[in-house]
Amino acid sequence: MKKNIFIIMLAAWAVSPLMGQDVQQIADTLSIPQIKAGTKRFPMPVAPGAQIKILGADYEQIINSKGDISPVISDTPVNISFKVTKDGKEAISKDYEIILKAPEAEQGNPKPHVIPEILQWKGGQGEYKPGDTITIACRENEFSKLVAADMEDVLGRKVKLVSPGSKADISFSLLKGSNIGQEGYKLFVTANGIRIEAVSITGLYWGTRTLLQMLRQNPESVPCGEAVDFPRYQVRGFMLDIARTPYPLSYIKEVIRTMSWYKMNDLHLVINNNYIFHEQYVDKGLDPFKESYSAFRLESNMKGKDGTPLTAKDLFYTKKDFAELIAYAKRHGVHIVPEFDTPGHALSFTRVRPDLIYKGPMNHEKRRCEMLDAANPETLDFVGKVFDEYLMKDPKLGRPVFAGCDVVHVGADEFYGDKEDYRHFADFVLNHALKRGYTPRIWGSLSAKPGKTPVVVKGVQMNLWSAGWMKAWEAVNLGYNVINTNDGALYIVPYANYYRMDRNHKGIYENWIPNRIGNETLPSGHPQLIGSTFAIWNDETDLKHSGYAPYDIWNTISGSIDVLSQKMWGKAKTPDSFEQHRELVSAIGNAPRTNPLYKWKNAQPFSITPGKLPQKLARPSLGPNYHLTMELELASAPQGKEQVLLSAPEGELLAVMKDGTIGFRRDDSLEFSFGAKLPVGKKVKLELIGEPEKTQLLIDGQPAGTMVLKSFRNPDENFAPRTKGLRSTFILPLQVLGSSFQGKVYNLSVQP
Template identity: 35%
Template sequence: MHRQAVQLVGGVALALSLSVPSAMADPVPTNTDSNAKPAVVPALQEWKGGTGSFELHRNSRIVLAKKQGDELDDQGARLSAEIEQVTGRKLDVSPRTPQDGDIVLSIDPTLADAAGGARFTEEGYTLTVTDRNVTIAAPTAKGVYYGTRSLLQILLLDDGRASVPVGTAVDWPNYKVRGFMLDVGRRFFTADYIRDYLRLMGWFKLNQLQVHLNDNGFKGDKPWSQVQAGFRLKTGNPALAGLASADGSYDRADWDSFEDTAAANGVTIIPEIDAPAHSLAFIRFRPSLGLHNGESDHLDLSKPETTAFMKSVFDEFVPWFRSPDVHFGADEYTVDKPRYKVYFNEMAAHIRALGKQPRAWGSLSIMAASADGYDRDVTMNSWNNGWYGPQALKRDGYSFINTNDALLYIVPFAGYYHGHGLDGKYLYDQWEPHVFPGGQSVAPGDPQLLGAMSAVWNDLTEATYTELDVHGLVEPTFGVLAQKMWSGTKSGVPYSAFLDKVRKLGVGPGLTKVATTLPASASGEVSLGKEATASGGEAAAAFDGVRTTRWASGPGDEAWLRVDLGKPVAISKVELDWAPSYGRDYQIQVSRDGEKWTTVAARTGREAAGTDTLTFEPVTARQVRLVGTQAGTKRDGYALWSMRVLEVPDLALHRPATASSSEVASLGPENATDGDAKTRWASAYRDGEWIQVDLGTPQTVQRVLLDWETASGRDYDVQVSDDATHWTTAVSVRGKPAGARVDELAFDPIKARYVRIQGVKRASTFGYSLWRFEVRSMSPDPA
């Protein structure tokens, strides 16, 4: 135990908390002498816990197995940089014999696992931890890479970021395809964004990025000449000059960078060039190839030159593609079924002649009375049960991928297909790759089912959202999808705890364009994203909620870090997450005006990195600062991963909640008190609905926060009770505007066990819907 001194400041006892957060590991096994399975996303398939831990130290290295330098050099150098970003410790890379404290990487083609089978052989790994070394061994370099992702995540979630529990993991994916599809045809995404998404996919062990390279908007009431169309590959071949979109395209250098990044992150890029529908970009380039003299987004398959042109496009670009598979689209063509069949078969054969395995969107239930005569050696995306569902695909003998539109499509900000992101709770609790709607599910591990793939379709071509807005819709469920595709239900924790892990893991190291939109905020945290200043270094890094960024003061014993909360807040706790350059002696000070400061907590004699929680009597403050007086090492100064300022506790957090109704089971009242700002309660579509929370024991209540979704309350009462039968109105709210908003309501202190929001009148035709329902015992003191 590191020596710590707890001081009394102003008569306040300062408590130290260095406990491991509850979501850092799966539930402790019944044999409490063995280490619990460490938490990673996706969860490990198998774990045999030992006792004790491995600790990184000053002389730890990354050691590459003998004679494997050429195969592992890049991984070793990268892992060194990533460990420095995640832990603040720089490790050398060495080909020498491992010593105590080293991390060993090894490719061993003889490794096998009966349970993992072929999936282990292709992508699996073992993670063996003793108190002396960590060894990652795998049959392939890709498996070693996945093992390093697990190691980095374990370190990132460890308090102190230096410890790995002793034990042995054997890990592999359940499914061969664990994918994501991005429509860049309708909306251009920058090359930096594509490269970052390949890194993000590797972080969560997703392994296929399908890039939908051409498409167009919907006609509506416009002429086709005014409809957006895009093709995103740019070649120097004069025969195709002008085919690439003027508003953004990728040249060969861009594409090579995508392939290099994909290979380094365990990802395969599946390029898709979609025809004979969705082909307005090709028709703009060659109007004679379109139906109705070019007034269509469908190609005219009656003309031999149409198929010849499409073959020439694949001839030009397939040499760019390193994937063994190439997708030729073939979806939603609603005319000329006999010629569609000929086109389908010719293009599949042509892609095979170019050395690739063809893929297509499943459409045969609409396009054919049966699959007779269709090329069966094509991998299909099962995207819609009506167009070609899994049971029909199974009957006809196709290998297929679950890309079901009802469950896995996002059309950003549309009123259909999950316009605001996929339903993460449903996916986590009820979905796996074998699950399809409408009674079409197949057996888990069905040999024809290769896996699953979520998709973003940018249908709203005239909308003004950005690529980062799309990331904000995708990120919340990326970890969930990865979990269900890799090891299914083996996460072993409820959705809220799983999402807490995902928040802490963020988007991984090494990204340049994309940042997490799910900052790892604590319940009641009031400093996240607030304006910060410091005596030196990047102050904002301590308040951005990202666990891989840090504030560093520079050398010296004297330094300070300050955050402006934006308004007076009743606070009672500060949490510090120290990097290796920790503070030995420091104080927490508060101010209302930024000039007069009061010390509310202090620490002396700290001797290690990790978390320090300082609790004090509630006080009203707008500014909060850390003042360092002695660094652990003067030449290094101070470095913090985060500084969190927390208001007085939310008495409703994780307490039982009930309601008069719920729109659907997944929108239950518990979502309003789970501390997750991404889950919500929604009532039936009636006035007069209510939600209440049981605080457990009578508590002094003085403030309620209601974070309304668009379906908000216009008129409602905040009521309290001792028995959930007899209610007293604490405050009445009337005439609130329609739309999403946050209502913060303060009233005279009342002691009660139950707090209820009693609806009177809705602000919309929907019901009542709350992201958060918080109850607190104190309001900020008046100035």
């Protein structure tokens, strides 16, 4: 009898801790059974008195919400979380990592090294060796032409398209009913050739990126084996502020091709914004409404009563060009997400409608000039009309400018006015995009703007950028699909002393996780956590602008893309050390058909004795470091008339600017003067020495003048043109010599 009592007591001790746990404790102490290879159904954990459901897995393609398990070809880690209900209370569990086992197979070729890492690989024996001419079995279309051009660039061999079904080095198949998702692909390499399978053209395209990275490292052979690959997160993004610093479309295309090289798929472009430090003008007795820099980068029909255009005067994109950019990105697997930022950061808008400047009480009074009157019906009508210019059918294009953009960003960050006014505006602009058939995305701000006015939730994506403005769990509990864009971890302000994720690439690679947002952590497979985006904000504009070029921050962008790609497509645990990762970046090289730093493949000196001007040089533009030398004679210099000495799409070297000095204009629209004039009627030797962030001019061997940035002002010299601390990078244009030069050029040489 005593023995039975003892056994009963032991059982009670074993059960009582579990029975006494609250629902969160149960959720975080579940016992997860081991899963044998070939298991098709997830064995659910149990807990007395509790109901347990799968919340989500970070690879939902492998374990779905119903618990169905798809077969794997190699051992694959999956993070899974659960929703636990007990006594009417709910809790979300932590992540539980499980390893899905593959059937045992003979040891074959090791997994190829690419970025991001291939998820599943089953190595075969031997290798496939392509011939001198690469054949691709595919119909001739945009996809096949794109792949063929990239293949020729990577291999330096001719690529020939043959009809589908023909014997070829590479073939493609579209699948039906596969679990790999819209972006997944399967890669098969045998002794007879290479085949890529996917559900969509995008999946096929991602498969070609993996293959090309393999060929970039070894052009002669591809290891036999089988790959199954798909992303952890659907949004793998980069946000670029193209409003406060201008970026030419050619540069954005380089960004797109580089993103696609690493399977990044979401390019968020901030179309309008303004200088935010208006107090620097106010404190000097000036009106920032008139003085502060702002830009709206798209062609627009909108003008104020006084003729003030919404469109920026320095650099803007035509509607046709931007529509073509959207289509260009889509061909490369990248979605453009355009943002119009209102009701704050809206100086471009308030200059068109100064009557709609916010009139209520607000924080940051000195920044009122950029705040729209959020709840005013006229404001809503005005903003709606601006959106509709791009969301609705354009009469000239025959389609909306934003056709092909599934997602449109409505901005709505850092509004310093009344919370109910803000909520009213946010609800309007989100619903406006929804009614037009687009998925709206918004900067999370509702934690800082609590109130009674409802804000639409269903179908809305939210960037979680600051815990002070929007808390992660609050956003999720409200029902928003969220994107981790946490400022402390993922923001970059070039040349500033704050927000410098680019100085922490190693830390991001080793420690950052997409589901940790500030001081909150969501389950990595939470169905409402749809991805992550890093951001470049060009706060250093206007009085703070040092003249830096898009060229100067290329490594900042590309070096962030390769790291975030691995963290958002690839497995939770990185495959290599950061140092090994960067070695692989070097081995893989730049994306096909990109040359972001304008380097010459054949770095040989170039020289000519020009004939009659103008003369086509037909040489590619050259980035730093270079040394240009020429002897020339300026015949005349009519006042106020520019004379172009060298030109190309990347910029112009001006023998005579409108003020008579020699200088240059870049394709980002910034202008620099060397502060010196060429003598008229005298033969001189001109030397231009281009270095990163520094361009020097010598005339007859002597430094000429003082460099001046003509596009922005210097706060330390009473708003005079900036002359100190300049970053004056200039890509040397070598397409045409002397297109409007009045004089003679005796010789020209370039030392790369």
